[in-house]
Amino acid sequence: MKAVAFVGYKKSGKTTTIEKVARILKEKGYRVVIVKSMHVDFDREGSDTWRFSRVADAVLVHAHDTDALLFRAKDINALFSMVSADIFLLEGFKSIKHVPKVICAREESEVRELNDGLGIAVSGVIASSGIREIEGLPVIDATKEPEKLAEIVEKRGFMLPNIDCGLCGFNCAEMAKLIVRGEKTIKDCVVLSSKPKVTVKIDGQVLPLKDWVQELVEKTIKGMLSAMKGYREGRRIEIIIRD
Known part of the structure; x- marks a missing residue:
């Protein structure tokens, strides 16, 4: 699973750039999910959906033009895990630190401000100026060369x-x-x-275990199960604990 954040200030060309790149990636057969950061109260206090979300784990909304799932993710990766995708394209998320970024800018000073060491390319409004490189990053006009920018996303995208x-x-x-x-x-x-011998998931998210912890869990579980009828060495063991 890969991800790239398209970061920039307002009117820098983020939406157009993502739209162009997403279309190329879709044509290549990738399942693309776009994640948009919104600085508004989407589920405003006092609304019906807000009241439902206080008593339910999630709220499904069916409207005339679209459908939505309302829930509160523990972190950004937990949010991503809710949908299946080959490539995530993030609009905004300037503060994110574990995925590479395409910097959409209007002028060179914005590239310098936004490049926190995770930049892999520059696009947006500034790309129409004819500048080919800023701060060592290639400048690509997504309205004219979307294939070129999509290729960079395809090759250099990742998510830790x-x-x-x-x-x-x-x-x-x-x-x-x-x-x-x-x-x-x-x-x-x-x-x-x-590929750990022992995998622990909490709400679908993998909990990393150091080698000695994996060994301890493995030997403890196998030791308890070895005296039980039906247990056979070398078989896959699954244990699910629900609150």
Whole structure:
């Protein structure tokens, strides 16, 4: 699963850029999900949906023109896990630190302000000026060369777990910058690249376990089950605990 955030100030061309890139990626057969950051109270206090959300885990809304699922995610990755996608395109999310970014800008100073070490390209309004490179980043006009920008998203997009487990020796923000610079790859993320013997999920989200914890859990469970009828060594074991 890959992700790229398209960041920029108002009227910088984010929406148009994402629209062009998404269309190319869809034509290539990818399942694309666009995530938009909105600075408004979508589910305003006192509304029917707000009242329902106080007593339900989630609220499904059916309207004439669209449908929606209203819920409160614990974090951004938990939000992404609610839908199946090959590539997530994020509009906004300037503060996000564990995915690469396409910087949409109106002038060069905005690129410098927004590039936090995660930039992989520049697009938006400034791309129509004829400038080909800013701060070492390629400037691509998505209205004229959407294929070129889509290719960068396809090749360089990624999303780290955003759990700062430290198993790789870095936090996710540090690792993301190293990947963008080409000093590391997504395979250097222990959580994403390893195939643990023991996997624990809480509400569908994987909880990273260090090797010694995996060994402890494995031996404890196998030890308890070995005396029970029907247990066979080498079989897959699944245990589900519900509150």
